[in-house]
Amino acid sequence: MEKNPIISDDPMIFKMVKRRSTKSMFRCFCFLLLMFMFFSGCLCIGSGTILAGQSLFSNQTIISKDGKFELGFFAPGNASNFYVGIWYKNIPARTVVWVANRNNPIPQSSHSNSRLAMSEGNLYLYANSVTIWAAETSNASEAVILDTGNFVLRNASGIIWQSFDYPTDTWLPGASVGFRGFSNTEMKLISWRNPEDPGIGAYSLGMELNGGSELFINRNGSERRWRSGVWEGGAFPSLSRGSNFLNFTYVSRDDAVYLTYNVYNEGLISRIVIDFLGQLRLLAWSEASQVWILYETQPSNACQQYALCGPNAICDIRNSPTCGCLVGFVPRVRQEWDLFDFSSGCVRTRPLQCASENADFIKVSSIRLPANPESLEIRRRNICRIVCSVNCTCHAYADNGAGGCLLFNGDLLDLERLSSNSSAGGDLYVRMDPVALPGKGNRSFVLPLALAVSITAGILVSCFCLCYLRRKLKSKASHGAHQNLLLLDLNSNGTAYNKHNSVRNGNGQENNNQYELPIFNFSSIVAATNDFSITNKLGEGGFGPVYKGELLNKQFVAVKRLSRRSGQGLEEFRNETELIAKLQHRNLVGILGCCIEKDEKILVYEYMPNKSLDFFLFDATKKEVLDWTRRVHIIEGIAQGLLYLHHYSRLRIVHRDLKASNILLDAEMNPKISDFGMARIFGGNDSQANTKRIVGTYGYMSPEYAMEGLFSVKSDVFAFGVLMLEIISGKKNAGFHGSDCLSLLGHAWNLWEHDRVLELVDPILDVSCSRPLRYIQIGLLCVQDRPADRPLISDVAAMLNNEQTALASPHHPAYTAGRTLANANPRESKVELCSINNMTVSLMEAR
Numbered sequence: 001m002e003k004n005p006i007i008s009d010d011p012m013i014f015k016m017v018k019r020r021s022t023k024s025m026f027r028c029f030c031f032l033l034l035m036f037m038f039f040s041g042c043l044c045i046g047s048g049t050i051l052a053g054q055s056l057f058s059n060q061t062i063i064s065k066d067g068k069f070e071l072g073f074f075a076p077g078n079a080s081n082f083y084v085g086i087w088y089k090n091i092p093a094r095t096v097v098w099v100a101n102r103n104n105p106i107p108q109s110s111h112s113n114s115r116l117a118m119s120e121g122n123l124y125l126y127a128n129s130v131t132i133w134a135a136e137t138s139n140a141s142e143a144v145i146l147d148t149g150n151f152v153l154r155n156a157s158g159i160i161w162q163s164f165d166y167p168t169d170t171w172l173p174g175a176s177v178g179f180r181g182f183s184n185t186e187m188k189l190i191s192w193r194n195p196e197d198p199g200i201g202a203y204s205l206g207m208e209l210n211g212g213s214e215l216f217i218n219r220n221g222s223e224r225r226w227r228s229g230v231w232e233g234g235a236f237p238s239l240s241r242g243s244n245f246l247n248f249t250y251v252s253r254d255d256a257v258y259l260t261y262n263v264y265n266e267g268l269i270s271r272i273v274i275d276f277l278g279q280l281r282l283l284a285w286s287e288a289s290q291v292w293i294l295y296e297t298q299p300s301n302a303c304q305q306y307a308l309c310g311p312n313a314i315c316d317i318r319n320s321p322t323c324g325c326l327v328g329f330v331p332r333v334r335q336e337w338d339l340f341d342f343s344s345g346c347v348r349t350r351p352l353q354c355a356s357e358n359a360d361f362i363k364v365s366s367i368r369l370p371a372n373p374e375s376l377e378i379r380r381r382n383i384c385r386i387v388c389s390v391n392c393t394c395h396a397y398a399d400n401g402a403g404g405c406l407l408f409n410g411d412l413l414d415l416e417r418l419s420s421n422s423s424a425g426g427d428l429y430v431r432m433d434p435v436a437l438p439g440k441g442n443r444s445f446v447l448p449l450a451l452a453v454s455i456t457a458g459i460l461v462s463c464f465c466l467c468y469l470r471r472k473l474k475s476k477a478s479h480g481a482h483q484n485l486l487l488l489d490l491n492s493n494g495t496a497y498n499k500h501n502s503v504r505n506g507n508g509q510e511n512n513n514q515y516e517l518p519i520f521n522f523s524s525i526v527a528a529t530n531d532f533s534i535t536n537k538l539g540e541g542g543f544g545p546v547y548k549g550e551l552l553n554k555q556f557v558a559v560k561r562l563s564r565r566s567g568q569g570l571e572e573f574r575n576e577t578e579l580i581a582k583l584q585h586r587n588l589v590g591i592l593g594c595c596i597e598k599d600e601k602i603l604v605y606e607y608m609p610n611k612s613l614d615f616f617l618f619d620a621t622k623k624e625v626l627d628w629t630r631r632v633h634i635i636e637g638i639a640q641g642l643l644y645l646h647h648y649s650r651l652r653i654v655h656r657d658l659k660a661s662n663i664l665l666d667a668e669m670n671p672k673i674s675d676f677g678m679a680r681i682f683g684g685n686d687s688q689a690n691t692k693r694i695v696g697t698y699g700y701m702s703p704e705y706a707m708e709g710l711f712s713v714k715s716d717v718f719a720f721g722v723l724m725l726e727i728i729s730g731k732k733n734a735g736f737h738g739s740d741c742l743s744l745l746g747h748a749w750n751l752w753e754h755d756r757v758l759e760l761v762d763p764i765l766d767v768s769c770s771r772p773l774r775y776i777q778i779g780l781l782c783v784q785d786r787p788a789d790r791p792l793i794s795d796v797a798a799m800l801n802n803e804q805t806a807l808a809s810p811h812h813p814a815y816t817a818g819r820t821l822a823n824a825n826p827r828e829s830k831v832e833l834c835s836i837n838n839m840t841v842s843l844m845e846a847r
């Protein structure tokens with residue numbers, strides 16, 4: 001077949017004509033040509049371009065600008081059918097890289113009468129005026145074969161259609177395989193039927209939705225034949241032999257997931273093909289020897305075939321038989337002579353019970369990791385094991401080497417034992433119930449007698465256990481199963497978050513009787529707090545350290561790990577916690593759940609992004625955030641929270657450790673009281689009583705509480721008064737060094753008596769009027785020495801709400817004149833009033 005190549009370097013067709021003609025002939029020809037163009041509107045084909053209105057006839061081709069690729073009509077091999085395709089211009093044995101009409105060949109009879117025409121913005125392939133293939137875009141102004149081998153339709157705005165989006169069996173450098181445009185366009189290679197028929201063949205090479213960065217060869221669409229393994233740093237371990245001249249790029253965006261590759265040396269001609277037998281081939285052209293050199297072919301051996309050995313088996317090409325079971329597994333189908341059917345794979349010697357989450361994991365080294373991983377990006381190290389062990393569907397895990405985890409659910413497929421120096425290998429950790437470990441009786445060959453004996457014994461024992469277990473399980477079931485903290489969703493967790501409903505209804509009765517406190521398993525708490533890492537620590541409270549926990553959905557919780565000396569039983573602790581967790585109010589920190597396990601008692605709270613009040617109040621610069629309005633809002637919020645605890649909750653909680661560091665601030669700087677009910681959770685007595693344990697913090701403790709261990713709602717009111725004065729003055733009570741070693745209370749009282757009390761107000765506050773006066777007076781009323789003189793928190797709330805309420809005149813506060821801690825109780829004279837010690841006293845045994 002004759003071809004009329006039109007060299008694309010030529011600006012116009014004239015150059016070619018010039019070579020053959022004299023000047024006059026040229027003029028004549030030119031005239032004829034122009035006439036021809038005028039009437040037929042075609043043939044002006046240069047720079048590898050078909051312009052609007054032009055046609056490429058079957059005796060013509062277009063060539064890319066750099067002369068590398070040629071597009072035209074061809075018949076493969078000895079076939080009599082014709083196709084429009086692209087091949088390498090300079091490679092003698094025609095190597096077709098793209099076919100337009102692969103399923104609709106042009107019969108030989110129509111060949112001379114066929115053309116590729118640009119008309120009305122579309123590209124049509126006509127044979128005898130019948131359209132047999134089209135690229136319909138409506139808006140294209142030209143069709144161009146680019147230097148990359150990409151045949152595009154474009155207009156002034158850019159490319160509208162490209163052959164790279166519709167590859168046949170060849171993947172050229174720069175082209176993509178994967179998904180584009182929200183998965184609407186799948187770019188995958190599909191093999192030819194045979195070397196003389198480019199029609200849709202049986203094998204495809206592409207990516208899969210949810211298949212990660214791997215490449216797959218499938219047969220007949222969905223039957224998986226091979227997978228590449230995960231793309232890593234520009235290469236696939238299974239295609240490593242091309243890595244010195246090309247690299248792969250994996251792109252994952254919201255609207256596209258694809259792989260592309262690029263060849264370092266632009267002069268090198270290379271391609272990836274899926275051939276009609278289902279083999280992936282990576283080839284590069286050797287200019288010197290004028291042959292294609294095969295760098296890689298896959299699948300390259302039996303073990304490379306996808307899941308050859310079936311589930312839970314390992315393929316090892318050096319072994320005979322090639323397939324073997326993972327430790328802890330036996331062949332699913334046992335035949336005579338203990339041979340087994342490879343493809344049916346292996347099953348566990350005993351099914352996973354997942355009775356406890358203390359899964360054991362067996363490490364299998366140097367292995368091609370199983371297919372279908374679920375990958376989890378976690379910035380923390382060493383927690384894949386924990387994440388896997390808390391979910392029974394996770395049968396194995398591996399570290400992905402980049403701080404993330406690969407989790408494998410269910411059966412493990414397509415494992416191959418690799419030589420230990422293979423870069424494609426990884427370590428897999430396979431879940432085992434503790435009993436199924438080797439050496440603990442997984443040998444199934446037993447004497448019949450022994451079998452009979454053990455069965456009888458087993459039945460007896462089971463009968464015994466069953467009754468016991470049933471009772472045990474019943475009691476356990478009522479408490480609900482342990483939950484995974486990592487999976488907690490704060491937004492959907494109505495139980496812990498319905499407090500917003502119960503805020504303003506005044507009497508605040510909890511209406512949710514079905515409330516069940518989530519109990520989290522310890523390992524998920526370890527995972528969330530990065531193993532209680534020091535970097536996650538938020539602070540050290542009176543009852544133990546508090547950590548920031550991160551859930552899988554990136555929400556945060558606060559985890560309080562209670563110190564272990566609580567004398568309370570676990571059941572008691574749980575019941576108390578449940579009661580306390582039911583207290584829900586806008587000004588109380590919500591408890592999300594707890595964990596009681598392995599001597600651990602842990603409470604999980606909602607996380608407060610703005611830390612605690614003391615963090616702002618006692619810091620010279622941060623306190624500027626707290627203007628007067630905010631401070632009033634905080635005082636009122638604390639009063640409301642306390643009012644709820646004292647009067648409206650059904651438990652009548654005395655906080656006993658109210659202080660600035662126990663007032664947490666949420667994102668909008670709303671105050672939330674924390675640590676309420678701790679005394680109770682820790683096994684304190686019910687209401688006002690003498691207690692042998694004193695919980696409290698110097699500076700906030702009422703005198704009767706500090707010295708006699710007497711606590712009541714009035715001791716909380718005292719602490720509230722101290723807090724009020726601190727908030728107004730911006731100074732700590734404990735650690736305040738006024739003249740004569742006066743505490744903040746003494747100082748305030750001094751000013752009050754001398755009518756200079758507005759001097760107490762934090763100088764950074766811009767309050768011109770005398771509003772603070774009323775607040776200081778309420779504060780002083782709360783810190784009066786005698787409990788009987790102090791108002792109830794309900795009175796305080798009324799005074800705060802209603803400016804018309806007349807205020808009593810305060811008596812002198814505690815710790816000033818008259819009674820002091822030191823002289824009232826000489827035995828405790830070591831306690832320094834002026835100490836800056838702000839520690840919580842959590843244990844003070846009475847003798």
Ligand SMILES: *[C@@H]1O[C@H](CO)[C@@H](O)[C@H](O)[C@H]1NC(C)=O
Nearest residue numbers: 002004057058059060112113
């Ligand atoms: C190419 O084919 C077209 C259409 O069949 C014909 O008009 C033209 O003369 C042919 N050109 C050559 C050089 O054969």
Ligand SMILES: *[C@@H]1O[C@H](CO)[C@@H](O)[C@H](O)[C@H]1NC(C)=O
Nearest residue numbers: 137139140155156157158160
């Ligand atoms: C080019 O084609 C695109 C897509 O069909 C279209 O939106 C755009 O208006 C066209 N531009 C021109 C200059 O015709």
Ligand SMILES: *[C@@H]1O[C@H](CO)[C@@H](O)[C@H](O)[C@H]1NC(C)=O
Nearest residue numbers: 201202203219220221222223
């Ligand atoms: C693929 O599908 C075709 C028709 O759907 C069928 O004839 C052929 O046997 C299948 N090939 C294999 C290997 O399953």
Ligand SMILES: *[C@@H]1O[C@H](CO)[C@@H](O)[C@H](O)[C@H]1NC(C)=O
Nearest residue numbers: 233234235247248249262264
């Ligand atoms: C692949 O090679 C290109 C060109 O040499 C380079 O820009 C790119 O960063 C490489 N990609 C990777 C993942 O190494």
Ligand SMILES: *[C@@H]1O[C@H](CO)[C@@H](O)[C@H](O)[C@H]1NC(C)=O
Nearest residue numbers: 374391392393394409484487
């Ligand atoms: C366990 O993992 C599977 C797969 O990721 C998930 O569908 C399931 O919800 C998980 N179950 C629990 C209890 O976390």
